[in-house]
Amino acid sequence: MTEGSPIPLPLAWSDKAKRTKDSPISFLIAEAMRNPSLVNFAAGLVDPWSLPVEECLEITRRILSDVDRGRRALQYDTTLGLNDLRRQCLKHLASLEETPVEKLGYGPDEIVVTTGSQQALYLIGDILVNPGDIVIAANPSYFVYTGTLQSLGAHVMAVPMDQHGMDVDAVAKLLEKLDRSGEISRLKLIYCTSFYQNPTGLTLSADRRPRLLELVKKYSRTHRILLMEDAAYRELRYDGPVERSIKSYDTTNQFVASSYTFSKPFAPGIKLGYTVMPKDLAHAVIAQKGNHDFGSSSLNMHIAAEALADGSYLKHAEVLRGVYRRKRDLVLAALKKYFGRGGDGAGSPSDDLPDAEHPIHWTHTHGGLYVWLTLPPSIDTSRTGPLFGAAVDAGVIYVPGEYAFQPDEDGHVPQNHLRICYGSVHPDQIEPGIAKFSAVVKKLLAKTPRPVAQATGL
Amino acid sequence: MTEGSPIPLPLAWSDKAKRTKDSPISFLIAEAMRNPSLVNFAAGLVDPWSLPVEECLEITRRILSDVDRGRRALQYDTTLGLNDLRRQCLKHLASLEETPVEKLGYGPDEIVVTTGSQQALYLIGDILVNPGDIVIAANPSYFVYTGTLQSLGAHVMAVPMDQHGMDVDAVAKLLEKLDRSGEISRLKLIYCTSFYQNPTGLTLSADRRPRLLELVKKYSRTHRILLMEDAAYRELRYDGPVERSIKSYDTTNQFVASSYTFSKPFAPGIKLGYTVMPKDLAHAVIAQKGNHDFGSSSLNMHIAAEALADGSYLKHAEVLRGVYRRKRDLVLAALKKYFGRGGDGAGSPSDDLPDAEHPIHWTHTHGGLYVWLTLPPSIDTSRTGPLFGAAVDAGVIYVPGEYAFQPDEDGHVPQNHLRICYGSVHPDQIEPGIAKFSAVVKKLLAKTPRPVAQATGL
Numbered sequence: 001m002t003e004g005s006p007i008p009l010p011l012a013w014s015d016k017a018k019r020t021k022d023s024p025i026s027f028l029i030a031e032a033m034r035n036p037s038l039v040n041f042a043a044g045l046v047d048p049w050s051l052p053v054e055e056c057l058e059i060t061r062r063i064l065s066d067v068d069r070g071r072r073a074l075q076y077d078t079t080l081g082l083n084d085l086r087r088q089c090l091k092h093l094a095s096l097e098e099t100p101v102e103k104l105g106y107g108p109d110e111i112v113v114t115t116g117s118q119q120a121l122y123l124i125g126d127i128l129v130n131p132g133d134i135v136i137a138a139n140p141s142y143f144v145y146t147g148t149l150q151s152l153g154a155h156v157m158a159v160p161m162d163q164h165g166m167d168v169d170a171v172a173k174l175l176e177k178l179d180r181s182g183e184i185s186r187l188k189l190i191y192c193t194s195f196y197q198n199p200t201g202l203t204l205s206a207d208r209r210p211r212l213l214e215l216v217k218k219y220s221r222t223h224r225i226l227l228m229e230d231a232a233y234r235e236l237r238y239d240g241p242v243e244r245s246i247k248s249y250d251t252t253n254q255f256v257a258s259s260y261t262f263s264k265p266f267a268p269g270i271k272l273g274y275t276v277m278p279k280d281l282a283h284a285v286i287a288q289k290g291n292h293d294f295g296s297s298s299l300n301m302h303i304a305a306e307a308l309a310d311g312s313y314l315k316h317a318e319v320l321r322g323v324y325r326r327k328r329d330l331v332l333a334a335l336k337k338y339f340g341r342g343g344d345g346a347g348s349p350s351d352d353l354p355d356a357e358h359p360i361h362w363t364h365t366h367g368g369l370y371v372w373l374t375l376p377p378s379i380d381t382s383r384t385g386p387l388f389g390a391a392v393d394a395g396v397i398y399v400p401g402e403y404a405f406q407p408d409e410d411g412h413v414p415q416n417h418l419r420i421c422y423g424s425v426h427p428d429q430i431e432p433g434i435a436k437f438s439a440v441v442k443k444l445l446a447k448t449p450r451p452v453a454q455a456t457g458l
Numbered sequence: 459m460t461e462g463s464p465i466p467l468p469l470a471w472s473d474k475a476k477r478t479k480d481s482p483i484s485f486l487i488a489e490a491m492r493n494p495s496l497v498n499f500a501a502g503l504v505d506p507w508s509l510p511v512e513e514c515l516e517i518t519r520r521i522l523s524d525v526d527r528g529r530r531a532l533q534y535d536t537t538l539g540l541n542d543l544r545r546q547c548l549k550h551l552a553s554l555e556e557t558p559v560e561k562l563g564y565g566p567d568e569i570v571v572t573t574g575s576q577q578a579l580y581l582i583g584d585i586l587v588n589p590g591d592i593v594i595a596a597n598p599s600y601f602v603y604t605g606t607l608q609s610l611g612a613h614v615m616a617v618p619m620d621q622h623g624m625d626v627d628a629v630a631k632l633l634e635k636l637d638r639s640g641e642i643s644r645l646k647l648i649y650c651t652s653f654y655q656n657p658t659g660l661t662l663s664a665d666r667r668p669r670l671l672e673l674v675k676k677y678s679r680t681h682r683i684l685l686m687e688d689a690a691y692r693e694l695r696y697d698g699p700v701e702r703s704i705k706s707y708d709t710t711n712q713f714v715a716s717s718y719t720f721s722k723p724f725a726p727g728i729k730l731g732y733t734v735m736p737k738d739l740a741h742a743v744i745a746q747k748g749n750h751d752f753g754s755s756s757l758n759m760h761i762a763a764e765a766l767a768d769g770s771y772l773k774h775a776e777v778l779r780g781v782y783r784r785k786r787d788l789v790l791a792a793l794k795k796y797f798g799r800g801g802d803g804a805g806s807p808s809d810d811l812p813d814a815e816h817p818i819h820w821t822h823t824h825g826g827l828y829v830w831l832t833l834p835p836s837i838d839t840s841r842t843g844p845l846f847g848a849a850v851d852a853g854v855i856y857v858p859g860e861y862a863f864q865p866d867e868d869g870h871v872p873q874n875h876l877r878i879c880y881g882s883v884h885p886d887q888i889e890p891g892i893a894k895f896s897a898v899v900k901k902l903l904a905k906t907p908r909p910v911a912q913a914t915g916l
Contacts, residue, residue: 299725
C-alpha cells in the first residue's frame with residue numbers, strides 16, 4: 001500500500017481459510033534459510049551434499065537432447081500422471097514388496113502421481129472429510145498433515161504411540177467407542193506413517209500391520225473407512241527388521257492408500273510423489289487434482305521415470321542409506337554422550353537418564369530422518385518457551401514437539417518433547433550441535449525446580 | 459479387485475468431492491493423446507514443435523553442472539517460491555507494464571509462485587469462497603476455473619461478453635442488484651480473463667479495465683471484493699492494441715490479483731505460474747499452499763528464473779508469437795474460406811454467413827490460442843450431440859462450447875458454440891482440419907430443419 005492510504009477493508013475469508021494456520025514447517029524452513037549458520041535440527045530438509053546433481057544433469061541431458069522426448073517432457077501430460085512413470089512406480093513397488101507385479105492387486109491406473117506426496121495426502125483428505133468428520137491419527141503425528149486435516153475441519157482423534165508405533169489396541173478401543181456412540185459414521189480416515197515415522201522415527205511393528213487393516217474392515221459397515229498409509233520414509237531403512245507395507249495386506253485394493261515420495265529417497269527439487277489407492281478413490285482424486293493443477297510437472301515426471309528406469313534412483317537410495325545411517329549413528333552417539341547415563345542406548349525408546357529425577361530419553365530409530373527426544377516435564381520445548389530461544393541463541397534449532405500432538409480434553413499438549421532431524425545437518429556438526437544443545441538444556445535444568453519424575457508418554 | 463469379490467462398500471465422500479465433476483479438459487487431453495491422428499482443435503496443448511527443448515537443455519546444463527546451484531535446485535525451497543524467481547518475475551512485470559519496478563505498487567513478497575497458474579486460481583477461490591458464496595464471471599468463461607469454483611460450492615453468476623470482452627455494464631447492473639438484495643455480502647470474487655480469453659480469444663477493452671476496478675471498489679463496503687485477473691495469455695499478442703493489465707490501475711495493491719503462467723509463453727512441462735496479489739491475500743495463499751505441497755518444484759523454479767535472467771524466455775515468447783500468429787491467420791483464413799460469405803473477416807466477431815438463414819460467425823482474435831465459432835442454433839455442438847461424434851469420426855476434435863457457459867434460469871446453456879484451439883495443431887493440418895469440419899457441419903445443416911435466424915450471443 002502507498003503511504004497514508006487507509007487501512008484496507010478486510011477480505012471475507014472462507015471458513016477453510018479461517019481454519020488454516022500458518023504452517024510451522026514453512027516458518028522453520030524460512031528461518032533456517034535466513035540463518036544458515038544454525039545447526040539445523042529443525043526443518044525436514046534433506047542432506048544437501050548427497051543430492052543427485054550429477055545424475056540429474058545426465059538424466060536431463062538424455063531427455064532434452066532427444067528432441068521428441070524433450071518435447072513430451074515440456075508439454076502438458078495427463079492429470080493422472082506420465083504413463084511410463086506410473087509403470088516404473090508399479091515395478092518399483094513390486095520390488096519393495098518382494099512380489100511379482102501381477103500379484104500386487106493393483107495396476108498403473110491405481111497409481112496417481114502428485115506434486116510431492118503431500119498433495120496426495122491433501123487431496124485424499126479433501127475428498128473424504130467434511131467439517132466435523134473424524135480422522136484417527138497417532139499422537140504424535142506428522143504435523144503438516146494434522147494441520148491440513150484441521151484446516152479441512154476434521155476432528156483429529158489421537159491414539160498414543162509406543163516403541164512399536166501406533167497403539168493398535170488403542171485404535172480398537174476408540175473404534176469401539178465411536179461405534180457405540182454412532183460417531184463411526186463420521187470416521188473417514190485413519191492416518192498412519194508406517195515406516196520411521198515423522199516425528200518419532202518409529203516403525204509400526206509387523207503384527208500391528210494386518211491388525212490395523214482388520215480393524216478398518218471390521219468397522220467399515222455402512223461406508224468404507226480409508227487407511228491412509230504414509231510410506232514416505234520406507235526406503236530409508238538402516239537396520240532393524242524389513243517390514244511389508246500395510247497395503248500389501250489389502251489384497252483387493254479397497255481399504256488402503258499408500259503414499260510414496262521422490263523427495264526423501266531421491267531429490268525434493270523435483271517435487272513428486274505417487275500414491276497407490278483403490279480405483280474409486282483414484283477417480284475422485286484425479287477429478288480433484290484436475291481443479292488444482294490438471295497434472296504435475298511433465299519434466300519432473302520424465303526425470304523420475306528415467307531415474308527409475310536407468311537404475312540411478314536405486315543406486316542413489318543406497319547412497320542415501322549410507323549417508324543417513326552414519327548421521328543417525330552420530331546423533332544417537334551424541335545423545336548418549338551428552339544426555340546418557342552410560343547405558344548402551346540399545347532398545348527403543350532408550351531410557352537413559354542423566355539423573356533419577358530428570359528422565360531424558362529418545363527413540364532408537366532404524367531409519368528415516370528423525371530422533372524424538374523427551375526432556376523432563378519441567379522443560380518447556382515450545383516455540384515460545386525458554387528452551388527454543390536459548391537454543392537458537394546458542395546456534396541450534398529444532399522442531400518443538402508441541403506441533404505434533406493433538407490436545408487432550410483440557411486443550412493441553414505435552415511440551416517437553418522435540419524432534420531432531422539430521423537430514424540437512426553436516427556430519428561434523430552433529431556432535432557439536434548436540435553438545436551445545438545439551439549445555440542449554442542443562443543450564444535450564446539447573447535453574448528449574450525439580451519435579452518428581454513422571455511418565456510423559458512418547 | 460480380485461474376481462468374484464463383492465461390490466465394495468462406498469467411500470463416504472465429502473460435499474466437495476460430490477460437487478467435483480470430472481474435468482472435461484482431462485478427458486479431452488487424454489482423448490487426444492489416445493488418438494494422435496485427430497486434428498486436435500480441442501485440448502489446450504501448446505505448439506509442440508516450438509517447445510524450448512534446446513533452451514531447457516542448456517539451462518539445466520548450466521544449473522546442474524554448478525554443484526552448489528544444482529544442490530539448491532534439488533533441495534526444498536520456501537512455500538512462497540524461489541526468491542530469485544520472484545525478483546525476476548517482478549522485473550518482467552515492470553517491463554510488461556512499461557513502468558519502473560518501484561512504481562508497480564508491489565514487491566517480490568506479493569508474488570506467489572504456484573504449480574501452474576491454475577493452482578493460484580484454486581487457492582484464491584478456496585480461501586475466499588464458502589459454499590453458497592457468489593462469484594461473477596463472464597459467459598462464456600474458462601471452464602476449468604468455473605468448474606473449480608462450483609466444486610468449492612460457489613454460485614457462479616454469469617454476465618455476457620461482447621467483442622470488447624466482459625460486459626462491464628452488465629457487471630454494474632448485477633452488482634446493483636446484489637447490493638439491493640443484500641447478497642453482495644456473499645460476493646467474494648469477480649473473475650476476468652483480461653487478455654485473449656479462453657475460450658473466445660477476446661480481450662477486455664481499454665476503457666472497461668479501470669471501470670471494472672472502480673465497480674469493485676465502489677461495492678467493497680463491508681468487505682473487499684477481489685478482482686481475479688487471469689493474464690495467462692497476455693504475452694501471446696499478435697496484433698491489435700497493447701493493453702495495460704487491470705492490476706496496473708490497482709495502485710495500492712488491494713483489490714486485484716493477477717495470475718501469469720510459464721506454460722503458455724514458455725513451456726507447460728515446468729508447470730509454473732506466478733500471481734501478484736495483495737499482501738494479506740498472499741499470506742493466506744501461502745498458508746493454504748503449505749497444506750497443498752509446501753512449495754512448487756525447486757528445479758522448475760530455477761529453470762524459470764534462469765530463462766528470465768538469460769533472455770531465453772523473452773526470445774522464446776517472441777518465437778511463439780510468430781508461430782501462433784501464423785496459425786491464427788491460417789484458422790481465420792480457413793474459416794473464411796469454408797464458412798465465410800466472401801467478406802474480409804475484419805472486425806470481431808465476424809458476421810460472415812453462409813446463407814441468410816444460418817448465421818455462422820467467429821471471433822477475430824488478436825492473440826492467445828483460441829477462436830470461438832458460433833453455429834446456427836439448430837446445430838448441437840455438445841459432447842453428446844451429433845456434431846461432436848461426426849467430427850471425431852471425420853478426424854477432428856473440438857471443445858464443445860457448452861462447458862464454458864453458466865446455465866440460465868431454466869438450466870439451459872447455449873449449445874451452438876465451440877472452441878477452436880490451434881495450440882498444438884500443425885500449420886499444415888489447419889486448413890484440411892477446418893475443411894473436414896465444415897463438411898461435417900454442412901452435412902448436418904442439410905439434414906436439419908432450418909429455423910429462423912436468431913441472435914445467440916457469443
